[in-house]
Amino acid sequence: MNKIQKKVWMLALVVLFIMSAIWITLTYYNQKTQSQYNDVLQRYLSLNEVTVISQQLVTDLNNYLIKPTPDNLEKLDASKKQIHEAKDEIFDLRNEENEFALTNYTNLLESLVETTDRSMMLQSEQEAEGSNEEFSEATRISTYISEMTLTIIDTELKTYERFYRSIIEQSEELKQLGIWLLLLITFVLLLLTYWFSISITKPVQMLTQSANELSKGRFDLEIKVDSNDEISFLAQTFDRMRININNLIIEIQEKAQLERELQQNKLLLQESQLLGLQSQINPHFLFNTLNILSKKAYLEGAEETSDLLVSVAGLLRYNLKRLDRPVTLYEELIVLKQYIEIQQARFTDRLNVHMEVDESCLNVKIPGLTLQPIIENAVIHAIEPEEDGGHIWFRVIDKGNAVIIEIEDDGKGMSHEKINQLLGGQKVPAEGHSTGIGFANVVQRLRIFYRAENVLGIESEEGKGTKVIMTLPKMGEEKQYG
Amino acid sequence: MRKFGLALIGLLCIVLCYFTLLSAEKVFRTNGQLPAAAGSAEGKPRLILITKNLDTPFWDQIAKGALEQAEKEGADLEVWGSYGNNQEDFLEKIEVALYSKVDGIIVQGSDSEEFNDLTKVKASFHGIPIITVANDVPKEKSLRKTYVGSDQFLAGKMIAEQLVSDMGAAGKVVVMANMRHEYYQDQRLEGLRSVLDAYVGIDLIFSETTEVRKDILAKTQQILNESPDLDGFIALNADFASPMIQEISKRSQVEPYYIYSFDDGPESLALFEQEKLDGIIKQAPDTMGRTSVSLMMNWLKDEALPLDMDGYLTDIRMLKVKDQR
Numbered sequence: 104m105n106k107i108q109k110k111v112w113m114l115a116l117v118v119l120f121i122m123s124a125i126w127i128t129l130t131y132y133n134q135k136t137q138s139q140y141n142d143v144l145q146r147y148l149s150l151n152e153v154t155v156i157s158q159q160l161v162t163d164l165n166n167y168l169i170k171p172t173p174d175n176l177e178k179l180d181a182s183k184k185q186i187h188e189a190k191d192e193i194f195d196l197r198n199e200e201n202e203f204a205l206t207n208y209t210n211l212l213e214s215l216v217e218t219t220d221r222s223m224m225l226q227s228e229q230e231a232e233g234s235n236e237e238f239s240e241a242t243r244i245s246t247y248i249s250e251m252t253l254t255i256i257d258t259e260l261k262t263y264e265r266f267y268r269s270i271i272e273q274s275e276e277l278k279q280l281g282i283w284l285l286l287l288i289t290f291v292l293l294l295l296t297y298w299f300s301i302s303i304t305k306p307v308q309m310l311t312q313s314a315n316e317l318s319k320g321r322f323d324l325e326i327k328v329d330s331n332d333e334i335s336f337l338a339q340t341f342d343r344m345r346i347n348i349n350n351l352i353i354e355i356q357e358k359a360q361l362e363r364e365l366q367q368n369k370l371l372l373q374e375s376q377l378l379g380l381q382s383q384i385n386p387h388f389l390f391n392t393l394n395i396l397s398k399k400a401y402l403e404g405a406e407e408t409s410d411l412l413v414s415v416a417g418l419l420r421y422n423l424k425r426l427d428r429p430v431t432l433y434e435e436l437i438v439l440k441q442y443i444e445i446q447q448a449r450f451t452d453r454l455n456v457h458m459e460v461d462e463s464c465l466n467v468k469i470p471g472l473t474l475q476p477i478i479e480n481a482v483i484h485a486i487e488p489e490e491d492g493g494h495i496w497f498r499v500i501d502k503g504n505a506v507i508i509e510i511e512d513d514g515k516g517m518s519h520e521k522i523n524q525l526l527g528g529q530k531v532p533a534e535g536h537s538t539g540i541g542f543a544n545v546v547q548r549l550r551i552f553y554r555a556e557n558v559l560g561i562e563s564e565e566g567k568g569t570k571v572i573m574t575l576p577k578m579g580e581e582k583q584y585g
Numbered sequence: 586m587r588k589f590g591l592a593l594i595g596l597l598c599i600v601l602c603y604f605t606l607l608s609a610e611k612v613f614r615t616n617g618q619l620p621a622a623a624g625s626a627e628g629k630p631r632l633i634l635i636t637k638n639l640d641t642p643f644w645d646q647i648a649k650g651a652l653e654q655a656e657k658e659g660a661d662l663e664v665w666g667s668y669g670n671n672q673e674d675f676l677e678k679i680e681v682a683l684y685s686k687v688d689g690i691i692v693q694g695s696d697s698e699e700f701n702d703l704t705k706v707k708a709s710f711h712g713i714p715i716i717t718v719a720n721d722v723p724k725e726k727s728l729r730k731t732y733v734g735s736d737q738f739l740a741g742k743m744i745a746e747q748l749v750s751d752m753g754a755a756g757k758v759v760v761m762a763n764m765r766h767e768y769y770q771d772q773r774l775e776g777l778r779s780v781l782d783a784y785v786g787i788d789l790i791f792s793e794t795t796e797v798r799k800d801i802l803a804k805t806q807q808i809l810n811e812s813p814d815l816d817g818f819i820a821l822n823a824d825f826a827s828p829m830i831q832e833i834s835k836r837s838q839v840e841p842y843y844i845y846s847f848d849d850g851p852e853s854l855a856l857f858e859q860e861k862l863d864g865i866i867k868q869a870p871d872t873m874g875r876t877s878v879s880l881m882m883n884w885l886k887d888e889a890l891p892l893d894m895d896g897y898l899t900d901i902r903m904l905k906v907k908d909q910r
Contacts (some may be wrong), residue, residue: 297594
């Protein structure tokens with residue numbers, strides 16, 4: 104059966120039960136009292152009846168003595184029979200207190216009947232005198248019976264007085280009980296109704312609230328209803344719906360995210376490739392030329408120039424090849440060193456690079472050409488403007504589940520806004536002349552590659568240098584990306 | 586706020602519940618227990634003690650003794666009677682008792698024709714034994730089984746002896762008696778006479794009156810008027826003592842008179858304690874009650890056992906004011 108319906112039925116049944124219990128009790132009580140009243144009345148009526156009958160008997164006897172017709176005799180006999188019946192009735196009224204008196208009473212009745220019989224007998228024997236004497240005796244006995252009736256009723260009243268009073272008191276008490284009962288039931292019902300209504304309306308309220316939240320678009324709140332009826336079922340269904348919707352939304356969001364990232368990645372790649380193409384003024388020709396130049400310089404004895412040219416050629420080849428796929432930190436480091444050699448040829452003593460590399464981290468994969476643009480930045484901002492040059496520290500540190508790469512310079516540093524601008528991916532007006540790939544490009548690529556926002560951090564203070572920290576998670580399985 | 590309201594209603598419910606239970610308990614408690622229904626129809630023998638002087642100390646004691654004895658012997662005894670020597674009611678009570686077919690009647694003897702008629706004819710007609718108590722009737726006139734009480738002749742004698750020893754061998758003494766000759770008074774008078782007749786110096790004035798208080802007062806007045814030189818009074822009927830003394834005290838001191846009576850009047854003992862009576866005959870009412878019931882029970886149990894027709898005499902003794910002091 105329906106649970107709410109069940110509740111309504113329960114309430115109705117409880118009320119019905121209370122009502123009927125009270126009704127039955129009161130009816131039983133009333134019946135009891137009524138029968139008590141009846142008993143009491145019956146006692147007095149029986150006693151009174153005896154007086155009437157005994158007087159009737161005397162009257163009948165008188166009539167019979169005056170006129171001994173069969174008709175009168177019949178009446179007399181009827182009266183006698185009545186006396187006997189009354190006697191039996193009276194006999195039942197005996198109790199411990201009035202036993203003596205009632206025995207006397209019944210004996211008086213017997214005496215009356217006996218006297219009547221004697222009178223009739225004497226009458227039939229034509230002894231008028233004796234008959235009259237007996238008649239007067241019967242009259243006297245009848246009088247005694249009347250008197251004794253009064254006495255007995257009087258005693259009865261005394262004996263039963265306490266009882267009668269208690270009946271009166273009890274009826275008073277009953278009135279009071281009625282009032283108390285009414286009050287009690289009123290308040291009990293108030294409480295019951297309150298509980299009942301709250302057990303129905305509270306879940307509905309909770310459900311309404313949840314629906315409100317859902318309609319506002321908050322799909323993350325659980326819909327919970329403490330109830331054991333249909334409302335709870337409703338809530339559960341509702342909750343399942345919420346979870347489904349929530350999952351769908353998350354899925355859609357993820358998809359959108361993925362798409363956006365893909366798009367971005369493509370754009371960046373295109374940018375890089377464009378830059379690559381721009382500088383592809385026949386790169387192979389340039390590359391071959393550089394090699395020839397290197398050999399030529401070597402043959403002419405300018406070994407340093409030759410080495411420099413090899414580095415430039417390596418850098419150029421690397422740039423041409425490695426843009427669109429991940430490389431190991433080791434490969435990246437080789438290119439970095441070539442770049443530093445080139446720069447050192449340019450700045451000589453002004454550029455001081457300190458490398459501290461943890462060799463165990465060299466097989467970490469990173470996107471190609473990510474370190475070089477940052478060093479380039481450092482060179483541009485920390486070495487180039489300074490007449491006395493500067494220092495650049497490059498550190499690779501194993502941090503367990505990640506590899507930390509720190510690039511620190513002692514240049515003039517930068518402001519907070521600038522840091523935010525850089526990290527936010529905004530274009531920064533270029534100073535000097537870089538190889539082409541900007542800082543923002545590096546940041547974006549790193550983020551996309553590692554799918555994490557905090558891959559790159561910048562610590563800087565104006566006048567005290569800049570420190571770029573890359574936190575590269577060690578990925579178990581490297582995937583080609585993009 | 587709602588919580589508070591709920592708690593209030595809950596509390597109210599509990600309080601109401603308490604009061605309701607209290608009230609229900611009162612309503613459904615079965616109070617006013619009805620007397621238990623009587624047992625077997627034919628149970629204990631029913632005895633009735635009938636007197637003319639209900640609610641007097643003397644008769645109360647007899648009734649008390651009788652009731653106690655009846656309880657001991659397993660009989661139902663009721664005390665009936667009339668108040669203040671009412672002869673008519675008294676006789677009616679006896680008649681009712683006879684018609685009620687009680688098992689035995691113990692009655693204060695009253696030597697009148699109606700009484701004797703009832704006890705002799707009606708009682709034997711119904712076969713109901715009658716024992717007289719305290720006051721006897723002549724045994725040949727009424728067919729009483731026996732008499733339980735004081736030896737009235739002896740009582741009279743004792744009073745006379747006391748009078749002589751108090752007053753001396755000479756004096757004028759009024760003897761007040763009931764106009765309706767009660768047998769016990771006659772006996773008392775005989776007792777008196779048997780002693781006082783020997784003293785020539787003692788002048789006995791015999792005076793009779795009815796039991797009505799007014800008449801007693803008038804009679805006393807008359808006597809006092811006729812013979813102002815009285816020395817003593819003897820109230821043969823103890824009921825007379827009180828109005829007699831009242832009348833005397835109107836005229837003079839009660840002290841100088843030698844006044845004697847018996848203890849079976851309503852005020853006898855009180856008057857004696859006030860020292861208005863110089864001496865009373867103290868009877869044994871309690872013993873009378875007990876003995877009468879026990880004799881009646883004996884008779885009912887074994888009718889073959891003959892009772893002494895002359896009666897069973899109980900103790901009497903003279904109470905004197907001097908002794909009391």
